[in-house]
Amino acid sequence: MTTKDFLLEIGSEELPSAPLDAARAELPKLLGAALDEAGLAHGEIRVISSPRRLAALVSGVACATEASTQVFRGPKVAQAFDADGNPTKAALGFCRGKGVDVGALEVVEFKGEKHVAVTVSEPAKRATELLGPISEGVIAGLSWPRSMRWGSTSERYCRPVRWIVCLFGEDVVDVRFANIASGRATWGHRVLAPGEHEVPSPSSYLDVLEGAYVLDHDARAERIREQIATLEGELGLVVDTPASTFAEVVNLCEWPTVLAGHFDERFLEVPQEIICEAMLKHQRCFPAFAADGSLSRTFILVSNGDSAHNAAIVQGNERVVRARLDDAAFFFEEDLKVSMEDWLESLAEVTFQERLGTLRQKVARMEKLAGEVARLAGEDDATIAHAERAAHLAKADLVSQAVVEFTSQQGVMGGHYAHAAGEDDVVAAAIAEHYRPRYAGDELPGSVVGSAVAVSDKLDTICGMFAIGEPPTGSKDPFAQRRGAIGVIRLLERMPNVRLRELIDVSLGLYEAQGLTFDRDEVAKAVSGFFSGRLQTMAREEGAQPDAVAAIAHTGVVDPAEFLSRVRALEAARGETRELMDDLAQAFLRATHLADPSLGTDVDRAALGEAELALYEATEAAEADVAAALASDRFSDALAALAALRGPIDRFFEDVLVMDEDLAVRNRRLALLNRFAHPFAGVADFAALAKVS
Amino acid sequence: MVKAQAPTFQEMIFALQRYWAAQGCAVMQPVDTEVGAGTFHTATTLRSLGPKPWAACYAQPCRRPTDGRYGENPNRLQHYYQFQVLMKPSPVNAQELYLGSLAEIGLDATAHDVRFVEDDWESPTLGAWGLGWEVWIDGMEVTQFTYFQQVGGIECAPVPVEITYGLERLAMYAQDVDSCFDVVWCRDPEGHELTYGDVFHENEREFSTYNFEVADVAALRRHFDDYELQCQACLDRELPLVAYDCALKCSHAFNLLDARGALSQTERMNYILRVRSVAKAACVAWMAASDTKAEVAK
Structure with missing residues (x-):
């Protein structure tokens, strides 16, 4: 069997990072399935991508499908023809299904019975005829979360498609999509090698790209890591590269150069969480830390520009980072001028959930619930008072300027403000940590007070949503009740004395006191059923056998530690x-x-x-x-x-x-x-x- | 230090007008009603609709009352300029044309790190959305680049591309100044400079005071209601252009109410929905009117 390598490159305007990563996973599946369905044997499918291209390189694609002959057995002869020898409905249906005339029917014997049958011969098809339609199907078939049209055409893709390279061996395969005809010209880096670059054959594709200052995804990731490591060595710093920002940075360049910039010393006095977030989320720059863990003035940026202009690029980035940090510092300083109690009153203007009332009302419920958690956990009066105080202030920062700007630092900023306002350290820390655990594997609050507030926040949301008949569904969980339940479970696991059913009852009672009407027993049952479900899932995910999990669940135990x-x-x-x-x-x-x-x-x-x-x-x-x-x-x-x-x-x-x-x-x-x-x-x-x- | 060769603010506008005129854009003047963005100009919103090709560019003063900082913040203004380009259908080389325009305003794309960073655009008040990017130069966002998919709730076919330059930021960058008030607006033959601050600093102080402290909430609510009714009256008389103008007035009244902190969350949402429904109705009426004209022409 003769084979050749195959290349399909879809050249486009800059693809967004997350959809591009999803498409990198989808492309080989889609193309592989299409080749298999067409009967074209093929080797490994490799995906190559940059912001402006998504490509598949397939090794050893058969030049033709295998010719085949297949006999399909139909109904028994006795049922295929009536007394007059005319074909019955059964026979006609069989012929229609196989796309042949009645005249084509033969007779075969099967288990001693005579059946009608047809022989279908598929001649070998040439790959050059199949690959075009296959490629067109793949380009149109990628499932983007949001796709678009452009110009005067109606085809959809994630961003406008600008060129297509499609080669089978050294030959161009004809592919058409949105008024673009395939060729052998790819496009180089916008600045370092602008314009078209000919690709002689699939096997030379990666070399042509590299010559045009374009590296594949993995090569870019590796180069960025290497260069960061080098800089870390030179500067004696540790660079923090969170996965989500790193993935984006890799997908924002074709030829990366890692550079170091600096910001003003004075910004080190601003809480480092918002400084880091401003750099990571807004500028896609990485913060760098000294060996002792303290934030340094250095930040790391990844340029896609011409390294001849590194100095100007660093200078430009420093200016933008300065403006960002100025904003962050300004918000923080302005926030310090306001008392948390004032913010708390503004929460009366902020809806938590239409039927469940304002955030101010939620805070009032959380105070009582958090105190109850601490009491049930057997804590002393001082700790109970701390839990109530921390819950009281926990949501105040939601209307602070810094949190409006840096949403993901909610809680953390509240902790800073509470500390600045002279609140007890335990209270400030509890406010900072009360959103934990925010994701699987996240740390839990460091104190009982923090845990009590965290439980009260999450459980209040779950009980409220169940009370208004809006438990999470397969597709809808806007208040993250599932994640909240897992959080409550993780937290209560450390507080075995606290009985979940008792807490649910207290929480529902608080909603009733607020004037919400619902069937308290029914809702309590539904909420504990929900927790039981989460517990069972978690236990199975820990590796427990489903029957053992069911055996315990059937006893009605919902207290996480015990369960x-x-x-x-x-x-x-x-x-x-x-x-x-x-x-x-x-x-x-x-x-x-x-x-x-x-x-x-x-x-x-x-x-x-x-x-x-x-x-x-x-x-x-x-x-x-x-x-x-x-x-x-x-x-x-x-x-x-x-x-x-x-x-x-x-x-x-x-x-x-x-x-x-x-x-x-x-x-x-x-x-x-x-x-x-x-x-x-x-x-x-x-x-x-x-x-x- | 202001770079000697950097273009002044007005030279940037001239350069962009000349550049895009050479690409076939009609050079428009700004719409004379308060708007929050260049997108609200009829040359963008209404002309994005329908099958006819259209290409235009213009500088548009924009008002965003909530962004006012009394002239005390070097980066935030409640009144600022956008340079807007709209081309329908979007040309195949839209990105290259844009990069070419940067050189005209003193920013050679080959000497900087230019990126197209995902930023999907949506205007709830216009019932419009599109996909595209914010364009970064050395990490600074200077332009919005959007392929409109829908405007006024109506599918755009063919698809227009909208390019919106943030003029103050670009000028700050090209002129290497840290405050927008230090941007050089123009230079007379003797080399005397007029700055952006000379022109607009007092304006920022006064309007911030008005937007945040003085604007009469009851009057603004009335204005909103009145223009909403006017819009309906104009729709009834098949005057979609005037109806659209009334929708813009509603939008500005809403922005002022928002800046005054006069709206609760639910109320805010309601106002947005009301603006959207009048804006949509005007777009639909404009489309219907241009269809009728097209029929008559045949």
């Missing part, structure tokens, strides 16, 4: 004594299948036979042990107590016929099984374990 430690203990017990646990689960299932709850759990001890008595005594012992173990949160001991029932129950089922003909005997034995199931109830649903094993 997760129970799952872990159950998993551990099953890990150590798999056979015993499985066997116990099977016995439990058998017992509950037979059991008749109407018979109760009272058993006349005197009437019991030997095996029955053994089970009865073991069950009594297990009941006591389980109760004691659960009372002191020794869940593994509870499991061990249940495990002790395995011998007696197995022996019982072996030695005793439960469904005795004597009704009295039968009922006694059934009641005994009811009793046997009893100690399991608060531990785990062993039936769920048996179903899977």
